[in-house]
Amino acid sequence: MSLDMTTLLAIVAMAVVTYITRIGGLFVADRLVLTGRAKAAFDAIPPAVLVSVIAPTALTTGWAEAIAAAVTAVVAFRLPLLATIAIGVVSVVVLRNLI
Amino acid sequence: MPMDQTNPFPTTSPYAREFRAGLRDIAPVAVAAVPIGLLFGAVAAAKGLSALEVALMSAFVYGGGAQFAAIEAWAHPAPIAALAFATLLINARHVLMGASLGPKMHLEGIQRFMAFFFLTDEAWALSERRALERPVTGAYWAAMALVLWGNWTLSTTLGAVLGSFMGDPARIGADFAFTALFIGLIAGFGRSRVTLVTVGTSAAVAALVHHFIGAPWHVASGALAGIAAAYLAASEEPRS
Incomplete structure (x- = not known):
């Protein structure tokens, strides 16, 4: 079982950053009340990051991936998470064979 | 799992x-997380991580969203600064969650700093709901934390072990599973105007940066563009 030093450093960096965010709230409790545009910007962080991660795969890889992503987005508002994933995966396999 | 069978209480x-x-x-929650953990391990293995590396990441980072994002943008050698920054962006929400939940928990001193290592969206949501009544x-927190942490670490490691036997994940469309998972998670944030503006802006900027500059910078630039768009879009809305 291999352990790459750069990979280990990346994991440590991610772990340290994550732990700081987890305990950060304990230091600012009761003082952190965001409103208006600042709150909207903070609330936007998770969807903004998630979209940015998948945008290249979803939009610029090919037609099969782009169409499958659109299909997945439509069902995502109606079905539970695991069903959404299953439909997305099946769609991309079918479309890759058709296109 | 090495669980003590005798009831300690x-x-x-x-x-x-x-x-x-x-x-x-x-x-x-733990049951639903198993297939997602297996999937994470399998795709991480396909990106070249060993089962040991997957186990360490799950045990110490212990954050699904950040781990998914890291693996999707993974390269060799690992771009440490970009991965740490993407992790910070994804997990910044923990600060707000901790600020809200911290005062509601019956824990003192060092216990709080140990307990909050196990802060997750799921444990937080369940605890906030419980805090409404008691x-x-x-x-209560320890039971949730240990089950979810053990479950995540084991299922992702098992996924990495099984995944290395599976071969190319693209063959069965497993490479697209993350994209589908993320679309499902994004849908959970709703369809408000600000959210749609955020998602549209981030998607466009990330795709362009990925095309013209390359990974992993599309994550930070797309995210920051979407956050800025939300800030600007929200200003036009009446205060609720």
């Missing part, structure tokens, strides 16, 4: 009741 003790309540609340105890 007398059945009448409030600790035992709290611990069982935690187990009961977290059980469905205080959140250490026993």
Whole structure:
């Protein structure tokens, strides 16, 4: 079982950053009340990051991936998470064979 | 799993009741997380991570969203600064969650800093719900934390072991599973105007940066563009 030093450093960096965010709230409790545009910007962080991660795969890889992503987005508002994933995966396999 | 079979608490003790309540609340979440953990491990293995590296990442980072994002943008050698920054962006929400939940938990000093290592979206949401009716105890939190952490670490490691036998994940469309998972998670943030503006802006900027500059910078640039768009879009809305 291999352990790459750069990979280990990346994991440590991610772990340290994550732990700081987890305990950060304990230091600012009761003082952190965001409103208006600042709150909207903070609330936007998770969807903004998630979209940015998948945008290249979803939009610029090919037609099969782009169409499958659109299909997945439509069902995502109606079905539970695991069903959404299953439909997305099946769609991309079918479309890759058709296109 | 090396679980002690003997009950460490007398059945009448409030600790035992709290611990069982935690187990009961977290059980469905843990079950739903197993296939996602297997999937994470398998795709991480396909990106070149060993089972040991997957186990260490799950045990110490212990954050699904950040781990998914890291693996999707993974390269060799690992771009440490970009991965750490993407992790910070994804997990910044923890600060707000901790600020809200911290005062509601019956824990002191060092216990709080140990307990909050296990802060997740799921444990947080369940605890906030419980806090509406009663205080959140250490026993309740510990039951949820240990089950979810053990479950995640084991299922992702198992996925990495199995995935290395599976071969190319693109063959069965497993490479697209992350994209589908992320679309499902994004849908959970709703369809408000600000959210749609955020998602549209981030998607466009990330795709362009990825095309013209390359990975992994599309994550930070797309995210920051979407956050800026949300800030600007929200200003036009009446205060609720």
